[in-house]
Amino acid sequence: MSGSKCTRLGGQLVQQLLDSVDSVLFDCDGVIWRGDQAVPGAPQVIKLLKKHGKKVFFVTNNSTKTRKMYVDKMSTLGFDVAEEEVFGTAYCAAMYLKTACNLQGKVYLMGSDAMKQELEAVGIQQTGLGPDHIFGKQTDWANVPLDPEVKAVLVGFDEHFSYMKLNRALQYIIRSDCLFVGTNRDTRLPLEGGTAVPGTGCLLQAVETAAQRQAATVGKPNRFMFDCVASQFGVDPSRCLMVGDRLDTDIMLGSNCGLKTLLTLTGVSTVDEAEANQRSGCAERQRMVPDYYVESIADLLPALQG
């Protein structure tokens, strides 16, 4: 990795890059699959990387699935993956509260059933799952019944997000001893066909605005997600490659952790955006320039099959 960045990866360079790493981290949506379809060739890439002795991990900001659900989906799409290789924000948020915060108490959960399951798997109880519609008068809202055992508010993707949930989160957070954690800050969830729906970042921003306090987040580009992998598997950052489709989360995570970075063009970000970041002269934006890019991770196949 000299000073030259955002190089198209091909020919001899592929083999050189693969030789220089022991571990490869993949984002999922837009990288190894799109919606409900595997990116062509992706299952073979994963299989061959493992065959060549590389450790492979999956790091995703999506908080709506447990590790088990990911493995099931991956299996359906033709990937051979173990639960231990999957690091989603549902799992990582539970790990963060358990190991980094040593949480003693319950979580007020704005999130999914998958997040509930991952919390329970590490022995953390939660309250708050599901709908919570408005009731009563405004003067009563500040006095909604709260669970005295709650010691953390955790915000992930919650399709039942409502004013009452926002209010309940605020009432918990203004207690002096309440932790405040978010899974990730993605502002939109891209869907097939160029459409998008609001992402967890919108919900987190609403709670932060009410709380007048910033949440700690565990998802990319925050380094906790990488630290989670590294601490369990002894990953050397200088011999690790991060592969993703988003400059602001995947490539930024790689830059933040000293990893080699590879942008794949099967998802959200474009080479034009990466090059604009490079030209910007802004240090923050230059952390959103990948070392390399490929059209698809299938471009790694020839070197792996050779």
Added chain:
Amino acid sequence: MSGSKCTRLGGQLVQQLLDSVDSVLFDCDGVIWRGDQAVPGAPQVIKLLKKHGKKVFFVTNNSTKTRKMYVDKMSTLGFDVAEEEVFGTAYCAAMYLKTACNLQGKVYLMGSDAMKQELEAVGIQQTGLGPDHIFGKQTDWANVPLDPEVKAVLVGFDEHFSYMKLNRALQYIIRSDCLFVGTNRDTRLPLEGGTAVPGTGCLLQAVETAAQRQAATVGKPNRFMFDCVASQFGVDPSRCLMVGDRLDTDIMLGSNCGLKTLLTLTGVSTVDEAEANQRSGCAERQRMVPDYYVESIADLLPALQG
């Protein structure tokens, strides 16, 4: 108004200040009432100001009441006020869309029934009022049925705020010709007893984060609210006094519009905060220093009765 600011108003100064103005703008909650109780002496202050030939107006960021509802509440509390003297954000948002934007089309309304009524009063139709719970699968959400006549998204206080409403607002805003307006950015609604619930600013922030675009706002400290009063009643800013309990909305509005400013201590902000702003050396914060302060607007009574 010389260079000295944040002066305690009393004695001869009261009469001098009153002689120097023709119009007085009052914020409502925390200034002339608190919750459901009039600030003692406030009805008399308003009555005497009018008797002395001053024009009196009421400017409030609260979007949950029509002008008519305010007059009814004020009447119950002993104030003698006309609808034309009341400028709430429900009314001002309707005026903004009608007069400043010349809106041709419907509004997607995230807000209250009062906002609906004020929109209808100026001939603008709306859709979106009331609950809108999640349904279907994530892949369908970007394709929720939209009203093709909607040409503006308006965000005010909405106790039915939900993920689906946030999503629907996003789907409207990403159309190229959609206006995006918010009533105000207050992050919390203070309630009696030192408690608070999330304010409109939280909801607006969520929509702005999804939209990746900033809304125009009509409420304090944005000058539209003052311009609305001034254009209807020919108010001279240099002979107008803004009276409020919040530095970041009321006093900032006064500074933004070149009005004289008076902080009253019956609400949110304190003299300590005002003085900290003055000492800060920051131009933005120094616009949140009032010319004068009083314990209560009842402190104006002796001069008015004299």
